[in-house]
Amino acid sequence: MTYINKKIILKSRPTGRPNDSNFTYLEEETAPLEDGQLLIKVDLLGIDAFIRTTLDEGGFHQGAEIGGVIPALGIGQVVQSKAEGFAEGDYVFGPMCSQSYAVMPSFTMRKLDTSVAEPSAFLGALGLTTGMTAYFGIVDVGRVKPGDTVVVSGAAGAVGSMAGQIARxxxxxxxxxxxxxxxxxxxLVxxxxxxxxxxxxxxxxxARLDELAPDGINVFFDxxxxxxxxxxxxRIVLGSRIVICGAISQYEKMTEVRGPKNYLKLAERHSSIEGFAVFHFSAHYPRAEAQLADWLRSGDLVMREQIEHGVENFPAMLNMLMTGGHHGKLLLKV
Ligand SMILES: NC(=O)c1ccc[n+]([C@@H]2O[C@H](COP(=O)([O-])OP(=O)(O)OC[C@H]3O[C@@H](n4cnc5c(N)ncnc54)[C@H](OP(=O)(O)O)[C@@H]3O)[C@@H](O)[C@H]2O)c1
Known part of the structure; x- marks a missing residue:
């Protein structure tokens, strides 16, 4: 059996802010399954900041191809399986891309245990690019400890809203x-x-940092x-840690990224600046997921999810993310 797949295709690479001329909406029948593949009905797509960087030539992350669907992580349900270990009805997580049905090799998909949390949490509070990113940035890179003053930028978005709570x-x-x-x-407050x-x-x-943190900043999650x-x-103190999680203010002009003017404060205050990608911590995903799930269950961690609708709105959602029109995790119900 085949299904009608609704997709958003990258038509041209944007310069600066993407607009409608960069994308096309298409409908086509799903391809028959080969051995080892799954047909997945996509339920939710995570609208993540990294998606913007995939639209550029030679993107910072794996690039979207002209004429192809756009990388995006999602969750969905298996509707047909030709792969061992997966059955119709299983919830899976993986790189579904900007479409309503995905034919994927099973090794790219993770079967979800929905007794741990609601399916949407695997994109949000427990998600690789959200809760887990915030966890490793605060715990392993920032090494936040009791008594620290922590500042988080992009704080009301997905990663930032998790990072501040995990710091606490x-x-x-x-x-x-x-x-x-x-x-x-x-x-936030x-x-x-x-x-x-x-x-x-x-x-x-x-001026506001001077008022709110008169003794200086120990950890900055940027x-x-x-x-x-x-x-x-x-405003950093001696021995502070600056965590470079991302730099969204630069993503629409990646050929002109500007580094920090005040970096010599690091030398003056014996401080470090360290970047990371969540994938560098793949050996530690189970530790992060277990801790995040505990905090979520106990109510110590709160994730606001903003759910919008329709795969045809994928480009508009990407613009919403870049312009901050959402609170917490932005999700697209396909
Ligand atoms: N290192 C990793 O492995 C990793 C993994 C995932 C995400 N990230 C990074 O985490 C950051 C957040 O990503 P996300 O997917 O969770 O997105 P998000 O925070 O939910 O949304 C992006 C937010 O960025 C803010 N923003 C946009 N342009 C800005 C500007 N010029 N100046 C200040 N703020 C601006 C907007 O909020 P306002 O309304 O407040 O402006 C917007 O809500 C990104 O930098 C992303 O690259 C890193």
Whole structure:
């Protein structure tokens, strides 16, 4: 049996902000399965910042091909299986891409144990590019310890909202989030229990950091780069750790990425700056997932999911992510 697959295809590479002319919507029948393959009905796609970087030639992450679907992680249900160990109805996680049905080799898919958490949590709180990224960045790279003052940029997004909460659960005495707009700072303080939040669109970040962290910053979990990184570097203490998780302020002009102007503060204050990709911690995924699932069950960790609808809206959702029109994890119900 075949199904109608609705897909978004990359038509041309965007310069700066993507627009409708860069994408095409197509419908076509699914291909018959070969041995070792699964046909998956995609349920939810995670709209992640890395997707923007795949649209560029020679992208920072694995690139999207012109004429092909766009990389995106998703969860879905197996509707046909020609692979051992997978049966109709199984929930799976993997690189589903911008489409409603995916024919995938089974080795690229992970079967999900939905008794651990709701399926959507495997993209959000327990997700590789969300909860796990935040966990390794705070625990293994930032080595947050009791008493630390921790600052998180991009704090009201998926990774940032997890990172701030994990910092608190790791003993930080003060967690400060930086995000765009008063509704986001309110979300951080009221819903996620950050100690304070700075609205970088309407406030002076440096001046607010001076008020909120007069003794300086021990750990900075950076999702944004650019000026915010420079503002924080001016205020680090001796032995601080700067975690480079990402630099979304640079993703629409990757040929002109600008490094931090104030990097000499690292030498002055015997501090480190360390980048990481979640894949570097693949041997430790079970540890992170077990801890995140415990925190989720106990209610110590909260993940706001914003669910939008329709695979044809994939390009619009990518723009929503880049312009910050969401809170927490942005998901697309296909
Ligand atoms: N190292 C890794 O392995 C890894 C894995 C996954 C993700 N990441 C990184 O984590 C970061 C967050 O990704 P995500 O998928 O969770 O996205 P997200 O945080 O849910 O969404 C992106 C957010 O970035 C903010 N933003 C956009 N342009 C900005 C600018 N010029 N200045 C300041 N803030 C800006 C927007 O929030 P505002 O409304 O606050 O502006 C938006 O909500 C990205 O840098 C991504 O590359 C890294």
């Amino acid at each position: 659960l790791s003993g930080a005495s003060k967690v400060i989030g930086i995000a765009g707009g008063p509704h986001k700072t309110k979300f 009221d819903e996620l229990k950050f100690d304070a939040a700075i609205d970088y669109k309407n406030e002076n970040v440096g 999702n944004v780069g650019g000026e915010i990184l420079d503002d924080v570097l001016m």
